[in-house]
Amino acid sequence: MWNLGSTYAVHDRTYLYDLPYASGTAHTVSQGYDGEYSHKGRNLFAIDFLMPEGAAVCAARPGLVMEIREDSNEGGSSDAYSDKANYVRMLQEDGTIADYWHIRRIGALVDIGQTVERGPTITLSGDTGRSLGPHLHFRVM
Numbered sequence: 205m206w207n208l209g210s211t212y213a214v215h216d217r218t219y220l221y222d223l224p225y226a227s228g229t230a231h232t233v234s235q236g237y238d239g240e241y242s243h244k245g246r247n248l249f250a251i252d253f254l255m256p257e258g259a260a261v262c263a264a265r266p267g268l269v270m271e272i273r274e275d276s277n278e279g280g281s282s283d284a285y286s287d288k289a290n291y292v293r294m295l296q297e298d299g300t301i302a303d304y305w306h307i308r309r310i311g312a313l314v315d316i317g318q319t320v321e322r323g324p325t326i327t328l329s330g331d332t333g334r335s336l337g338p339h340l341h342f343r344v345m
Contacts, residue, residue, distance in 0.1 A: 208270070213299030215344070219265065222322055224304060224342045225253065226260040234339055250303075250343035255329040257338045258311075261304050263326050264342070267294035269318045270301070277309040279331045289333020289341075292326055296344070305341035306332050 225231055231253040255261075271293040278288040291305040292312055308330030314320055331338040 208293070208301055210299045215300050216298040219298070221264040221344075222262065223253075224262055224264040224340060225255065226262055226325065227323075229259070231255050231259075231340075234336075250341055253340045253342065255338055255340050257308060257328075257330050259329040259340075260325040261292075261307065261327045261329050261340055263294065263320045263322055263324060264302060265294075265296050266322050267296040267302060267320055269293075269314045269316050269320060269326075270295045272312045272314070272316055274307065274310050274312045274327075276332045279306070279333055279335045281334065281336050283334065285332075285334045287333075289335070290330060294320065294326075300344050303341070303343045303345070305343075306330055306335050306339060308332070 234252045234254045274290045276288045276290050279285055289305050290307045291303055294302045296302055308328045311328035311330055314326045320326055329340050
């Protein structure tokens, strides 16, 4: 058994995150903490933002790009799509990991090993994996 990141990571509660989308835009929260559709367990504190496909997804905090998946073009509401989501995963300065899920196929604009500052566009939103429609699933763990 293994886990990404450090089990000793302590979230820096004083850090003020940016929203994970372009400045000057607004996106509705479609599901928040403990959401009935899918925010349980590891996703308990995730937030879903409704976004049209191709919208800019921005780094909410500086970090190191540690994992990318962008090969899927499949999405839908059934559990059969649970392992079809594309994502960008970043290791943040305090040892926590930020996930940006349901991104567009071939939507990542960063590379594994790249250090990213807070703010730039890192990927494009999509509708891959278990999803009710285009959105960004954002969580820190």
